[in-house]
Amino acid sequence: MAPCANVEEETMTNLPQDFSDIDLSFTSSSASTSSFATNFGGASSARSSISLSLPSFSSSHSCVIKPLPHRRFDPHWSALRATTNLSPDGSLHLHHFKLLRHLGTGNLARVFHCRLRGVEDPSLDFALKVVDLDLAASSSRPSSSVEDDKLSHVRAEASVLASLDHPFLPTLYARLDASHYACFLIDYCSGGDLHSLLHRLPSHRLPLPAVRFYAAEVLLAVEYLHALGFVYRDLKPENVLLRADGHVMLSDFDLCFQSHVSPTVHRIWRRRARSEELEFVAEPESAFSRSCVGTHEYLAPEIIGGGGHGNGVDWWAFGVFVYELLYGRTPFKGGSKQSTLKNILAKELRFPDSSGGSSFAAARDLIRRLLARDPQQRLGAIKGAAEIKRHPFFSGVSWSLIRTMKPPVTVCLTGGAVLSLSKEKKRWWMTGTGLKWSSCTNNKIIQELRRRRVSLRRSSNWLPGSFDVRQNRIKSEGRARQRTDCSILACVCT
Numbered sequence: 482m483a484p485c486a487n488v489e490e491e492t493m494t495n496l497p498q499d500f501s502d503i504d505l506s507f508t509s510s511s512a513s514t515s516s517f518a519t520n521f522g523g524a525s526s527a528r529s530s531i532s533l534s535l536p537s538f539s540s541s542h543s544c545v546i547k548p549l550p551h552r553r554f555d556p557h558w559s560a561l562r563a564t565t566n567l568s569p570d571g572s573l574h575l576h577h578f579k580l581l582r583h584l585g586t587g588n589l590a591r592v593f594h595c596r597l598r599g600v601e602d603p604s605l606d607f608a609l610k611v612v613d614l615d616l617a618a619s620s621s622r623p624s625s626s627v628e629d630d631k632l633s634h635v636r637a638e639a640s641v642l643a644s645l646d647h648p649f650l651p652t653l654y655a656r657l658d659a660s661h662y663a664c665f666l667i668d669y670c671s672g673g674d675l676h677s678l679l680h681r682l683p684s685h686r687l688p689l690p691a692v693r694f695y696a697a698e699v700l701l702a703v704e705y706l707h708a709l710g711f712v713y714r715d716l717k718p719e720n721v722l723l724r725a726d727g728h729v730m731l732s733d734f735d736l737c738f739q740s741h742v743s744p745t746v747h748r749i750w751r752r753r754a755r756s757e758e759l760e761f762v763a764e765p766e767s768a769f770s771r772s773c774v775g776t777h778e779y780l781a782p783e784i785i786g787g788g789g790h791g792n793g794v795d796w797w798a799f800g801v802f803v804y805e806l807l808y809g810r811t812p813f814k815g816g817s818k819q820s821t822l823k824n825i826l827a828k829e830l831r832f833p834d835s836s837g838g839s840s841f842a843a844a845r846d847l848i849r850r851l852l853a854r855d856p857q858q859r860l861g862a863i864k865g866a867a868e869i870k871r872h873p874f875f876s877g878v879s880w881s882l883i884r885t886m887k888p889p890v891t892v893c894l895t896g897g898a899v900l901s902l903s904k905e906k907k908r909w910w911m912t913g914t915g916l917k918w919s920s921c922t923n924n925k926i927i928q929e930l931r932r933r934r935v936s937l938r939r940s941s942n943w944l945p946g947s948f949d950v951r952q953n954r955i956k957s958e959g960r961a962r963q964r965t966d967c968s969i970l971a972c973v974c975t
C-alpha cells in the first residue's frame with residue numbers, strides 16, 4: 482500500500498485536469514515535479530508523482546461493458562451512457578474523464594481517482610487502473626513459467642475483473658486502451674483500505690463487532706471468487722478497500738489463478754433447528770499451482786513448502802486476516818522475512834490474551850481452525866465458505882442482508898484530512914493526519930474539530946448517508962452513546 486501524506490497540504494489547483502496532459506508511465510514518476518498525496522489518512526507518508534508530458538491518446542480504443550445484473554440500476558452506468566450518447570463516435574474515451582488525483586502505484590499498475598467531465602457529483606467518481614503493458618512485457622522473464630510472468634498477471638487481473646458481479650468486488654465499467662496502456666475503469670473507494678484504517682486505531686486493532694462485519698463481507702467476496710473458480714492468493718488488509726458507504730471492496734487480482742469448479746447443492750440436517758437446509762458449495766476442485774506468490778506474513782505453509790497449493794491458501798490467509806484485525810498484528814511475524822517464513826512453518830500459534838468472553842473464544846477457535854498447517858484439515862478446505870459461515874464466530878450474521886447493514890466505519894471525504902474516532906472501553910479515541918492518539922471525551926472531540934475548523938454543518942460535498950452518523954456522533958453526546966452499533970467513525974476536516 483502506498484504511503485500517504487497530509488492531505489491538507491494538497492491543493493486542487495496543482496492537479497492536472499486532463500489525461501492527455503499526463504504521462505501515465507511508471508518509469509518517469511520519480512523525475513516528476515508535481516506531486517500528489519493520496520486522500521486517505523493512512524499509515525504511511527510517501528507521495529506519488531506524475532510528470533506533465535506526453536501522450537495525447539488519439540488512437541484510444543474503448544469498450545463499455547454491459548451493465549451487470551446486480552448493479553444494473555447503479556447511476557454510474559447512466560452517467561457513462563449519457564457521455565457515450567454525446568460522444569461523436571458513440572464510444573467512451575480517456576478524454577471524457579477529468580483526473581482528480583493519483584491514488585497509488587502497485588507492482589504493475591498506477592491507480593487514479595477520476596470523474597466524468599461535466600459530472601460534479603462525487604458519488605459518481607471512478608478509479609482508473611492503468612497498466613503499462615510494455616513495462617509488464619519487458620519485466621517478464623523469458624524463462625519464467627506462464628503463471629509467474631507479469632503479462633500473465635495482467636491478463637489474470639483483466640479476466641477476473643471482467644467476470645465479477647458482486648457487491649463486495651469491483652465492477653468493471655469499461656476497458657479503455659490507449660497506446661501501450663490498458664486502463665480499467667472500476668469503482669472508486671473513497672474510504673481507503675483496511676490497513677490504513679487499522680493504523681489509525683489504538684493498538685492497530687478493531688473492536689470485535691467490526692472484525693466480524695469485515696470478515697463476513699470479505700468471506701462472501703472470496704466465496705464468490707471461488708465459485709467462479711478463482712483462487713485469490715492475495716488476501717490482506719491492504720487489498721480490502723472501503724467504499725464511501727463503508728462496505729468493503731476486495732481489490733487486486735493479479736495473483737489469481739483459475740481452476741475448475743462444479744457448484745453443488747447439499748442437503749444438510751440442522752440439529753438445533755431440527756430442519757433440513759440447502760447448502761451451496763462451490764470450491765475450486767483440483768486447483769493446483771507451484772508459484773510462490775503472495776505476501777510473506779499471509780503465505781500458507783504449503784506455498785512456502787513449494788510442493789503445490791490450491792484453494793486452501795485463501796482460507797489460511799483468511800485466518801491471518803481475522804487475527805490481524807483482532808490483535809493488530811499477524812500471528813507469525815518475525816524479525817525478518819526469513820524468520821516469518823520459518824514461524825509459519827513451525828511456530829506454535831499464540832494469542833496475545835485469552836480474555837474477552839465467548840465471542841473472543843469463538844474468534845480464537847475460528848482462527849485456530851483456519852490456521853491448520855495441513856490443508857486437508859483446514860476449515861474451508863473441503864466445503865469452502867459454507868463451512869466457515871457456520872462457525873459460531875459468525876452466528877447471528879445475516880449473510881443475505883449484510884450489504885444493507887450499517888458498517889462500523891462511515892467515511893466522508895471533502896478533500897480534507899481524515900479523522901477517525903473510535904469508542905473502546907467506554908472512551909473515545911481520536912486520530913487523524915498529524916494528530917497523536919489521545920483518549921478523550923466527546924467535548925474534547927468537538928473542541929478539536931472546531932480548532933481544526935471542521936464544519937459541523939451539512940456540506941454539499943458530503944457523500945450521501947454519511948453525514949447523519951457524523952452529526953449524531955459529534956453533536957449529541959447522549960444520542961451517540963446509544964448508537965453503539967457504529968463504534969468507529971471517520972470524518973473529515975474541511
Ligand SMILES: Nc1ncnc2c1ncn2[C@@H]1O[C@H](COP(=O)(O)OP(=O)(O)OP(=O)(O)O)[C@@H](O)[C@H]1O
Nearest residue numbers: 482483584585586587588590592608668669670733
Ligand atoms: N478502486 C480503488 N479505489 C481507491 N483506491 C484504489 C482502488 N484500487 C486501488 N487503489 C489504491 O491504489 C493503489 C495501487 O493499487 P494496486 O491494486 O495497483 O496495487 P497494490 O495493491 O498496491 O499492489 P500490487 O498490485 O503490487 O500487489 C493502492 O494503494 C490501492 O489502495
